[in-house]
Amino acid sequence: MSKLFNNYLRDFIEYLRIEKNYSAYTIDGYNRDIEEFFLFINEQGTAALDHIEYFDVRLYLTRLYEKQMARSSIARKISSLRSFFRYLVREKVIKENPFTLVQQAKEAKKLPSFFYEEEMKELFAVCEGESPLQIRNKALLELLYATGMRVSECAAIELKDIDFEMSVILVHGKGQKQRYVPFGSFAHEALERYISEQREELMKSVKKHDYLFVNHRGTPLTPRGIRYILTKLISEASLTGTIHPHMLRHTFATHLLNNGADMRTVQELLGHAHLSSTQIYTHITKEHLRKTYLSHHPRA
Incomplete structure (x- = not known):
């Protein structure tokens, strides 16, 4: 070129x-x-x-x-x-855009895939252990499931973004938009243990920095590094089907709605600019209700 x-x-x-x-x-x-x-x-x-x-x-x-x-x-x-x-x-480099006339047939939108609660238990089970990386991985998985944040947002989290007293985290989203997302007791415990016991241990050979999650060399975990860790955990849990790390975000939204959360709250937690982006999860919850009904109603 x-x-x-x-x-x-x-x-x-x-x-x-x-x-x-x-x-x-x-x-x-x-x-x-x-x-x-x-x-x-x-x-x-x-x-x-x-x-x-x-x-x-x-x-x-x-x-x-x-x-x-x-x-x-x-x-x-x-x-x-x-x-x-x-x-x-x-920029007046060319006069016409050769891609203007190209039309791509749109595919029907696929419903987001998610983990069932039993599958999440299997994922958390493979994180159990006492090594620094196992403790870090558990904190990483707990936080992603607790907040529904994107992998790229997770990589950008710094220590100062976490308020342990209020159990909320400041997430830096797309387009420089910020949002506060709460996290529960499981994520709270896992994060505190990782930060107090293992983060400094992993960083002992590098210059100090404030990024929350670090790799085995002590440098900040990149989005690619987080995807690699999650893919490895998913593989170790022997979960079947087509699986990708973004499913944790889908799982967060689906489990909230299945347990009675309202759409606007889930939209705000996910950082969606438009409610239509969140509404696709209603199709999942309706399907979940249908399967539950067919499985348990005596005259279904």
Whole structure:
């Protein structure tokens, strides 16, 4: 790829980081999607940005479909590239956005997957132990389940964000929005034990910092590091099916609603800007009620 393209991509990434305030994880996705497209474009012999046409875009989409890529993944790539070319038009680098005419068929929204309470017990069981990392992992899992925060939000938590007296935590959400989320006695106990007994032990060989969760070297845990830990715990618990760490957030919301919490409260706790984002969980709770009814009513 040309030096000029790299400069434009770097400027776009800065725009996403500063003006759009996107997370590092989201920005990495944009960067990867754009670079993959331009590797393909170079293979086709198209040298200049303003030479890319709708026909090139269709060729690229054909390549993605030939790879049998998931429609959701293709839709994400189109969105990333459409945004990049829109930025180039805005900056007067090119005249037209070749992705303007691309329409991606929308998939029916899938219901969020979640863990049942028995599955959560299995997850917590694999965290039991006396080693520093086991104590840290239990605190991490307890906090995520207690608050429903995103993995990226969890990585950003500092010691000063936790109020043990009130049992609330200040979460730094998307778009620089902040919210206070309470946590229960199990998370309270696990956090206090981790901070008082093991955090300093893990950090003994590095310069002190205030981030709550640290890795085995004592440096702050990244979102990727937290995902790795959760994936490993899920694997050790031998839970079946398609599982991903974000399910803890879905589980938090689903269990609250199943136990009588109101929608607005759950929306606020999750940090959703719109109630419609939270309402998808009502479909899960209705399905849960239906299955419970069919399983237990004598004339179902």
